[in-house]
Amino acid sequence: MLTKIETSELARSVLAVPPFALTPDFEVNRDANAKLIRHLEAGGVSTLLYGGNANVHNWPVSKFAEWLDSLEGSVADDTWLIPSVGPDWGKLVDEAAILKSRRYPVAMALPMIAPQTPDGVVRGLEDFVDRSGVPLIVYIKTDQYVPAKAMGRLVEQGAVFGIKYAVPRADLTQDAYLQELIDAVGADRIVSGFGEPPALPHLVHFKLAGFTAGCVCIAPHLSMSFLHALKRGDEAEAKRLLEVFLPLEALRERHNAIRVLHTAVSLSGVADMGPILPLLTEADPAIHGEIKEAARALLAAEMTARQQAAAA
Numbered sequence: 281m282l283t284k285i286e287t288s289e290l291a292r293s294v295l296a297v298p299p300f301a302l303t304p305d306f307e308v309n310r311d312a313n314a315k316l317i318r319h320l321e322a323g324g325v326s327t328l329l330y331g332g333n334a335n336v337h338n339w340p341v342s343k344f345a346e347w348l349d350s351l352e353g354s355v356a357d358d359t360w361l362i363p364s365v366g367p368d369w370g371k372l373v374d375e376a377a378i379l380k381s382r383r384y385p386v387a388m389a390l391p392m393i394a395p396q397t398p399d400g401v402v403r404g405l406e407d408f409v410d411r412s413g414v415p416l417i418v419y420i421k422t423d424q425y426v427p428a429k430a431m432g433r434l435v436e437q438g439a440v441f442g443i444k445y446a447v448p449r450a451d452l453t454q455d456a457y458l459q460e461l462i463d464a465v466g467a468d469r470i471v472s473g474f475g476e477p478p479a480l481p482h483l484v485h486f487k488l489a490g491f492t493a494g495c496v497c498i499a500p501h502l503s504m505s506f507l508h509a510l511k512r513g514d515e516a517e518a519k520r521l522l523e524v525f526l527p528l529e530a531l532r533e534r535h536n537a538i539r540v541l542h543t544a545v546s547l548s549g550v551a552d553m554g555p556i557l558p559l560l561t562e563a564d565p566a567i568h569g570e571i572k573e574a575a576r577a578l579l580a581a582e583m584t585a586r587q588q589a590a591a592a
């Protein structure tokens with residue numbers, strides 16, 4: 281696991297946001313998580329962010345140390361592994377005490393929906409970093425979650441490393457808050473935060489450093505090719521590559537992104553994720569056929585692309 285990180289790491293790899301594999305009695309399934317990690321690393325992904333898709337919101341703090349250590353023990357030496365903390369202040373305090381004694385260079389603060397105020401969020405983030413010594417990626421899902429000026433100050437202080445930006449807009453190229461954040465901290469510290477489709481306008485229009493995604497867990501080589509096409513300004517190739525992700529993304533959008541991804545990784549055959557923790561439930565069995573078809577088609581495209589790259 282990488283223990284020292286430069287800002288440029290945000291652009292080096294897609295930030296994969298994997299589901300987390302459990303045994304039927306909700307224990308860590310180390311082998312299945314390792315299998316998914318090997319698949320991602322073999323496809324060229326070197327950054328793994330365990331957050332929303334891993335249902336970290338619902339993971340008990342009493343098992344946070346075990347969770348961290350099982351992941352750290354499963355990644356390659358040059359993989360950047362980012363655990364999530366929060367979202368509420370109580371979890372931030374308890375998790376800061378655990379992270380303090382570990383080697384993770386950065387953690388991500390999950391977004392708090394309520395009860396919170398922007399100034400209260402800033403206070404909580406600063407408090408976490410004071411307690412743990414670990415700087416944060418801040419996950420922003422709502423407009424003005426943290427005022428841009430405060431974010432600039434937190435970056436200058438070294439408390440904030442970067443931003444995962446996932447505020448939905450009718451037109452993603454029109455976003456005054458995102459522009460304020462870029463002006464305050466620089467586009468090189470911000471990644472688009474909700475999958476391959478929004479990454480296209482975010483990287484083309486705002487020149488964000490990179491993006492986080494869930495479908496990358498099935499098709500890492502293709503998602504990395506999509507990132508590279510965006511970074512070199514080849515919008516036509518990026519649009520072509522994006523097409524292959526759209527059927528599974530459409531199911532995720534329609535039926536819940538986290539639940540569908542969890543089931544899709546299992547049904548694709550990449551690794552068996554097992555059950556999903558309460559307060560979530562697995563995707564409805566009635567749509568398993570559709571998920572399986574989309575997930576297997578995506579995996580087949582991935583393996584073909586890998587073979588073509590190896591032969592070239």
Ligand SMILES: N[C@@H](CC=O)C(=O)O
Binds near residue numbers: 474476
């Ligand atoms: N929610 C996005 C990116 C992760 O945060 C996805 O799952 O594609």
